[in-house]
Amino acid sequence: MPESAFLEMQNILKEFPGVVANDHVDLQVERGEIHGLLGENGAGKSTLMKILYGLYSQDEGDIYLDGRRLELDSPQDAIDAGIGMVHQHFQLIPRLSVAQNVVLGEREPATLFRSDGESRLPEAVRSNGVVQALARRFSLGLDVPTQRIDDLADQYGFDIDATAKIWELDVGQQQRVEILKALYRDADLLILDEPTAVLTPAEAERLFDSLERLTEEGLAIIFITHKLNEVQSVVDRVTILREGKNVGTATVSEVTQADLAEMMVGREVLFNVEKDGVELGEPVLQLQNIHADNDRGIESLSGIDLTVRAGEVVGIAGVSGNGQKELAEVAAGLRRLTDGSITVGGTDLTGAKPKRFVNNDVSFVPEDRLRYGCAEDLSVMHNAAMKEFTDERFGSQMGLDYRELAAYAEELVEEFDVRGVRDVTETNAGDLSGGNLQKLILARELARDPDLLVANQPTRGVDVGAIEFIRETLLEQRTDGTGIVLLSEDLDEITDLSDRILVIYEGEFVYETTPEAADRDRIGLEMTGGASTDAATAESPQPIATGQDGEP
Amino acid sequence: MAGFLGGLLNATVSAATVFILAGLGELISERAGVLNLGVEGMMLSGALGGFIVTVVTGSTWLGLFAGIVAGMALASIHAFLCISLKANQVISGVMLTLLGTGLTTFYGSRWVENSIDGFSQVTVPLVGQYLVDIPVIGTALFSNTPTDYIALALVPITWYFLNHSNMGLELISVGEDPEMADTMGVAVFKLRYLAVIIGGGFAGAAGAHLSLAFSQLWVPGMTAGRGWIAVALVIFAQWTPSRMLVGAYLFGMLDALQLRSQALSFSVGADTPLAGIINPTIDFLMNGQIMATYPYLATILVLSYAVIKTKSDRLAVPSALLQSYSRETD
Ligand SMILES: Nc1ncnc2c1ncn2[C@@H]1O[C@H](COP(=O)(O)OP(=O)(O)OP(=O)(O)O)[C@@H](O)[C@H]1O
Ligand SMILES: [Mg+2]
Numbered sequence: 062m063p064e065s066a067f068l069e070m071q072n073i074l075k076e077f078p079g080v081v082a083n084d085h086v087d088l089q090v091e092r093g094e095i096h097g098l099l100g101e102n103g104a105g106k107s108t109l110m111k112i113l114y115g116l117y118s119q120d121e122g123d124i125y126l127d128g129r130r131l132e133l134d135s136p137q138d139a140i141d142a143g144i145g146m147v148h149q150h151f152q153l154i155p156r157l158s159v160a161q162n163v164v165l166g167e168r169e170p171a172t173l174f175r176s177d178g179e180s181r182l183p184e185a186v187r188s189n190g191v192v193q194a195l196a197r198r199f200s201l202g203l204d205v206p207t208q209r210i211d212d213l214a215d216q217y218g219f220d221i222d223a224t225a226k227i228w229e230l231d232v233g234q235q236q237r238v239e240i241l242k243a244l245y246r247d248a249d250l251l252i253l254d255e256p257t258a259v260l261t262p263a264e265a266e267r268l269f270d271s272l273e274r275l276t277e278e279g280l281a282i283i284f285i286t287h288k289l290n291e292v293q294s295v296v297d298r299v300t301i302l303r304e305g306k307n308v309g310t311a312t313v314s315e316v317t318q319a320d321l322a323e324m325m326v327g328r329e330v331l332f333n334v335e336k337d338g339v340e341l342g343e344p345v346l347q348l349q350n351i352h353a354d355n356d357r358g359i360e361s362l363s364g365i366d367l368t369v370r371a372g373e374v375v376g377i378a379g380v381s382g383n384g385q386k387e388l389a390e391v392a393a394g395l396r397r398l399t400d401g402s403i404t405v406g407g408t409d410l411t412g413a414k415p416k417r418f419v420n421n422d423v424s425f426v427p428e429d430r431l432r433y434g435c436a437e438d439l440s441v442m443h444n445a446a447m448k449e450f451t452d453e454r455f456g457s458q459m460g461l462d463y464r465e466l467a468a469y470a471e472e473l474v475e476e477f478d479v480r481g482v483r484d485v486t487e488t489n490a491g492d493l494s495g496g497n498l499q500k501l502i503l504a505r506e507l508a509r510d511p512d513l514l515v516a517n518q519p520t521r522g523v524d525v526g527a528i529e530f531i532r533e534t535l536l537e538q539r540t541d542g543t544g545i546v547l548l549s550e551d552l553d554e555i556t557d558l559s560d561r562i563l564v565i566y567e568g569e570f571v572y573e574t575t576p577e578a579a580d581r582d583r584i585g586l587e588m589t590g591g592a593s594t595d596a597a598t599a600e601s602p603q604p605i606a607t608g609q610d611g612e613p
Numbered sequence: 614m615a616g617f618l619g620g621l622l623n624a625t626v627s628a629a630t631v632f633i634l635a636g637l638g639e640l641i642s643e644r645a646g647v648l649n650l651g652v653e654g655m656m657l658s659g660a661l662g663g664f665i666v667t668v669v670t671g672s673t674w675l676g677l678f679a680g681i682v683a684g685m686a687l688a689s690i691h692a693f694l695c696i697s698l699k700a701n702q703v704i705s706g707v708m709l710t711l712l713g714t715g716l717t718t719f720y721g722s723r724w725v726e727n728s729i730d731g732f733s734q735v736t737v738p739l740v741g742q743y744l745v746d747i748p749v750i751g752t753a754l755f756s757n758t759p760t761d762y763i764a765l766a767l768v769p770i771t772w773y774f775l776n777h778s779n780m781g782l783e784l785i786s787v788g789e790d791p792e793m794a795d796t797m798g799v800a801v802f803k804l805r806y807l808a809v810i811i812g813g814g815f816a817g818a819a820g821a822h823l824s825l826a827f828s829q830l831w832v833p834g835m836t837a838g839r840g841w842i843a844v845a846l847v848i849f850a851q852w853t854p855s856r857m858l859v860g861a862y863l864f865g866m867l868d869a870l871q872l873r874s875q876a877l878s879f880s881v882g883a884d885t886p887l888a889g890i891i892n893p894t895i896d897f898l899m900n901g902q903i904m905a906t907y908p909y910l911a912t913i914l915v916l917s918y919a920v921i922k923t924k925s926d927r928l929a930v931p932s933a934l935l936q937s938y939s940r941e942t943d
Binding site (some may be wrong): 114116117135136137140146148152153154156157161164165166168169170197198199200201242 | 774777778779780781782783785786789790792793794795796797798799932940
């Protein structure tokens with residue numbers, strides 16, 4: 062082959078029972094480029110990358126790296142070949158420290174036995190093969206690795222303390238630890254599977270800066286994302302997958318976002334949804350002076366007041382970690398209050414069990430779909446019917462009518478276009494691609510026709526076509542008189558869908574506005590708490606939101 | 614009384630060894646994500662295997678070795694079923710206990726009459742005798758069987774292995790998140806096999822200690838539920854070797870106390886108020902049969918305590934305990 066690229070994946074075929082995840086896909090990536098990989102949910106992006114990382118083995122096709130053919134039987138083979146991967150779902154052990162997570166599998170011996178470190182042992186003993194083999198298994202030295210991690214972190218501008226435990230870090234930092242894992246192993250090719258899905262725009266910016274520094278050093282980067290604006294700003298070339306097939310590679314500077322969307326979905330995509338006026342009804346949710354702690358027992362909601370009326374979408378903007386997760390859980394009845402009261406549709410549910418919230422027609426789309434949104438190892442049918450199975454049509458007290466349940470699940474899968482479901486009773490929720498799982502969860506929550514919907518990051522990790530669909534569905538629910546609390550880190554989503562916008566900062570609402578009056582810079586400033594220090598210079602300080610005075 | 618106390622402490626050390634060995638073995642297996650409820654079965658086969666080999670060869674050390682191998686052999690069945698075939702760990706473990714109990718009862722009945730010398734108490738050279746002569750604690754601390762010392766040494770060794778070696782780190786990662794470990798190039802299956810089989814070796818050693826050192830005879834079913842207590846101790850210990858040591862001594866003491874209950878008699882004078890109620894109550898509580906239930910009552914208390922406590926603390930249970938792993942779920 063003349064002039065072959067740094068990475069060549071040729072004719073890759075991968076079938077799962079009933080699904081062709083990769084249908085004879087070719088992919089070429091050069092050194093020093095950021096290569097985008099785009100495609101709808103379930104198009105086969107993660108599968109292709111897992112093959113490249115040795116996690117799955119392809120049914121057909123070859124992989125060449127730097128001209129050499131690779132036989133990848135395990136991730137270790139890929140690591141040895143210089144491939145690093147940051148997975149769509151974080152691969153970190155919360156209980157262990159950053160350094161422990163990073164060196165895992167590298168077998169770093171104690172400093173005493175290192176050939177490069179300071180050591181009192183004579184060189185002859187240290188370099189002895191048997192001593193090395195034993196030391197690498199039965200000792201562990203974190204001093205030298207910690208130094209190396211600190212150096213790498215400095216070099217790429219990461220603020221990571223190598224001795225911190227993973228659970229103490231926020232998602233942005235965890236993301237950087239994932240990248241450190243690959244850099245530590247001297248990766249020449251770095252795969253990033255939706256790295257920005259959980260990052261705030263500012264965190265994503267920082268990630269892009271680091272990525273650019275990496276490519277300057279000659280690394281090749283494969284970057285999977287659903288955010289077309291990110292593709293436009295950092296990616297050099299992009300390959301698009303549709304239903305497992307490669308539909309083309311383009312140089313980003315030569316195409317528009319609309320072109321990319323159309324290549325992905327196969328039709329034109331509307332980026333702006335139309336919103337029509339809706340009469341506001343009775344309050345469906347009233348939160349009064351809510352105080353609640355986070356998982357670590359630190360107060361993270363400090364006096365939240367919020368009223369949501371039927372037919373109203375209240376958008377809550379904020380930097381992640383300012384109480385959004387706790388607020389969503391409080392509104393869905395999943396978190397205990399330390400103070401305050403909750404009324405749902407006129408019923409006081411302060412301190413009530415989650416089940417009563419469900420029975421009072423509250424639906425909830427959690428932020429972490431894999432851990433809290435579904436039961437991974439249960440079928441799509443079980444997951445779809447999880448909140449509805451007590452309904453009469455599914456049988457009596459004594460038994461469930463599985464045929465009816467399956468039919469119900471199929472209906473939802475059909476209506477919400479959940480792809481990759483071979484058989485609702487056999488496909489497990491955990492086997493769905495990320496975006497399709499999200500659609501399944503939305504289907505379950507919306508099909509109940511809730512009075513109140515609490516949606517936390519409903520379009521995270523979802524492709525453009527599906528985002529359009531989800532937004533339309535949310536607005537339809539609004540027209541049907543559902544009150545919606547929408548928490549999102551995507552400001553466009555908030556301004557497009559909301560009737561009212563509240564900014565949350567350190568567990569309190571600090572600013573309220575409407576989409577029409579919204580000034581993005583002001584919102585951005587409020588989100589970071591900047592306004593309180595600049596209060597004197599800010600034009601006309603808005604009243605602190607009480608929630609009661611929401612204007613239409 | 615000092616004599617009684619000294620004897621009790623001495624017996625406690627020997628009884629605790631059973632729990633240390635079996636508990637550490639279970640702890641290692643669970644840290645790798647595999648629950649093994651077959652401890653009782655593995656201990657029984659270790660006890661019988663050790664006993665037979667000692668009778669036949671006359672060497673107690675060979676007997677101990679055979680006990681370890683017997684425990685490992687049973688554990689490999691569990692490893693194969695749970696790791697390779699991804700069978701349910703609870704069911705496989707219970708099966709293992711039934712298997713071990715059944716096999717040792719069947720093949721062990723004709724060895725009951727045999728007698729062995731077993732491990733004898735050893736002391737430190739030179740100064741040993743002076744140390745042993747220390748009142749009350751002397752014999753308990755300085756005159757024990759080799760297995761007692763081995764078990765004690767294994768506590769820090771296991772701690773060091775888990776927390777300060779690469780293999781230990783990999784083993785823990787496999788028990789926390791096998792998928793993550795796999796992506797880091799850790800040999801998930803190999804490590805889980807290793808952990809389960811080593812755990813079996815520890816349980817086998819515990820059984821061998823029971824027949825070769827603790828009672829120096831073989832009776833079918835002689836573990837009498839100690840394997841189950843070891844499983845509970847792992848929870849009490851919150852999966853850490855040092856707390857395992859504490860738990861093992863607690864239960865070792867109860868075990869030893871029960872064996873010596875005959876030697877105990879307490880009563881209050883007949884003229885004390887309520888003596889008519891107090892004395893029969895003491896008699897009842899000190900009855901050998903009632904005392905035999907104490908370890909199990911204590912287990913229930915200890916487990917309730919551990920569960921209530923961990924609700925507030927960060928749960929120390931390995932995150933992937935009971936989960937089998939396969940790379941492609943197709
Ligand atoms: N382990 C598996 N077993 C069975 N089917 C699978 C498995 N992994 C993926 N699939 C199926 O293969 C197809 C491709 O999935 P993949 O995860 O590669 O999609 P993706 O492009 O990464 O989507 P997303 O953007 O939602 O993450 C989907 O239909 C999915 O359901
Ligand atoms: Mg994916």
